Amino acid sequence: MSTQKERERRIEKAQLRVLFQVPFFAPGVARLPVEFTKDKGVPTACTDGRRILFNEEFCDKLTDQELITVLCHEVCHPELGHLWRMPPGADPEVWNQACDHAVNNMLKGFSETVKSRKLADPFPFPEGSYCMDPAFADKSEEEIYRILSRNGGGGGGGKGGGKGGRPGRQPFGEFAIPKGQDPVAQKQLKQDWERTLIQSSEMAKSRGDAPGMLDRLVKDLVDPQVPWYELLRAWLREQSADDYNWMRPNRLYSDSEFVLPVLESERVGTVVFATDTSGSIDQEMLSRFQSEKQGCLDDMRPAKLIDIYCDTRVSKVAEYSVGEQIGLTAPGGGGTDFRPVFEHTAKLDPPPKCLVYLTDLDGHFPAEAPDYPVVWVTWDQDAKAPFGETIRAR
Numbered sequence: 001m002s003t004q005k006e007r008e009r010r011i012e013k014a015q016l017r018v019l020f021q022v023p024f025f026a027p028g029v030a031r032l033p034v035e036f037t038k039d040k041g042v043p044t045a046c047t048d049g050r051r052i053l054f055n056e057e058f059c060d061k062l063t064d065q066e067l068i069t070v071l072c073h074e075v076c077h078p079e080l081g082h083l084w085r086m087p088p089g090a091d092p093e094v095w096n097q098a099c100d101h102a103v104n105n106m107l108k109g110f111s112e113t114v115k116s117r118k119l120a121d122p123f124p125f126p127e128g129s130y131c132m133d134p135a136f137a138d139k140s141e142e143e144i145y146r147i148l149s150r151n152g153g154g155g156g157g158g159k160g161g162g163k164g165g166r167p168g169r170q171p172f173g174e175f176a177i178p179k180g181q182d183p184v185a186q187k188q189l190k191q192d193w194e195r196t197l198i199q200s201s202e203m204a205k206s207r208g209d210a211p212g213m214l215d216r217l218v219k220d221l222v223d224p225q226v227p228w229y230e231l232l233r234a235w236l237r238e239q240s241a242d243d244y245n246w247m248r249p250n251r252l253y254s255d256s257e258f259v260l261p262v263l264e265s266e267r268v269g270t271v272v273f274a275t276d277t278s279g280s281i282d283q284e285m286l287s288r289f290q291s292e293k294q295g296c297l298d299d300m301r302p303a304k305l306i307d308i309y310c311d312t313r314v315s316k317v318a319e320y321s322v323g324e325q326i327g328l329t330a331p332g333g334g335g336t337d338f339r340p341v342f343e344h345t346a347k348l349d350p351p352p353k354c355l356v357y358l359t360d361l362d363g364h365f366p367a368e369a370p371d372y373p374v375v376w377v378t379w380d381q382d383a384k385a386p387f388g389e390t391i392r393a394r
Helices: 005-019 025-029 055-061 064-079 092-116 140-148 181-209 214-222 230-237 281-298 338-343
Strands: 035-038 044-048 052-056 244-249 261-263 268-274 300-309 314-320 352-360 374-378 389-391
Touching: 005 025, 005 035, 005 055, 005 064, 005 300, 025 064, 025 181, 035 338, 044 064, 052 055, 052 064, 055 261, 064 092, 064 181, 092 140, 092 181, 230 352, 230 374, 268 338, 281 300, 281 352, 300 338, 314 338, 338 352
Parallel strands: 035 052, 268 300, 268 352, 352 374, 374 389
Antiparallel strands: 044 052, 244 261, 300 314
16 A cells, blocks of 8 residues: 555656656646545546546556556546536436547557557556447547437447446546536636647647547637537527517507617517438438427427428428427438429418528529528538528538
8 A cells, every 4th residue: 555645756757757758648637636535436536627536546556657547538538528518418427438438549549659659558558447449439429428328328348338227437537527616617617628628739739649539629629610500599589580660669668758669570470491301311410400490489489380391392391389399200212302392482471481491402492592581501511502591510
């Protein structure tokens, strides 16, 4: 059993080795002081983005190089935003496990790059099981979480993959999801770690040893992309705003010194959603699109929501009022022709307030744009519609 001073000395040496062996992780390691505990509730190590809490007995079992593996693993959790990226309503244990798969696969990939230069493995893993299914190597934490959730929260193979059921504590790599803490302080902590990631990436690129998976994360921080569904909601709110008529003063305020407009309608007009159900449609995006339809109906309360499904012809039309549930089935599967949808909406009286079309934009367009606003939600990053606005899903 080591003394406290011996453990602290080992940690200091490990932190110094990080600077020379894997300098990409050095800024992050420098941000996280290490504290030791005998608490069995922390059987290995964990972080809250402000410190690393290390179980004394676990620390004593690790080799000097394995200490580096654990330190860098812990740094990855706040640096990659795991403390703040957990999907709403997600199971924290399964999310923790998903993030461990992503981090450990990244560390192993980094090791392979280093070893290809005839250098020693910088990240040997401790004995025992841990989450590192190679099937998850190129997947995001969110995607891994969805897969694990479908499997009942189990692991998915590999060391530490598990056999299904509720995941237990992992040998190392846990992190604490911020709860009940000062939101301003949490926002500042998140921004500090984002700056640390950018700094680490810039330093590593100059040496040519940046982990490949971090390019996308750094790009999103430097040039952030707003999720398509948030852009869609903003567009719908703008197009579907209640109409005020300044030419007709509001009589409720006739005794006031102010002249205020009258609200022409307390409810948004008809909103049309069209779904391209050709064989090229992205099923995950289709599911999200269905949720956005329901959100529009519930939150914006249009007079009517018309739901149209079309490939080369209109295959289904459904109308919904506030309080009803949007259907989830999407018939179709042929080619793509946008004209039938616009021919159908041309018969509506009054015309729709706006139209939202989910598609890959590979089809036949009407010769002329309609008089109402149109937005195209597409997963094709290059295609462009001849009219309306385009929101690209990323």
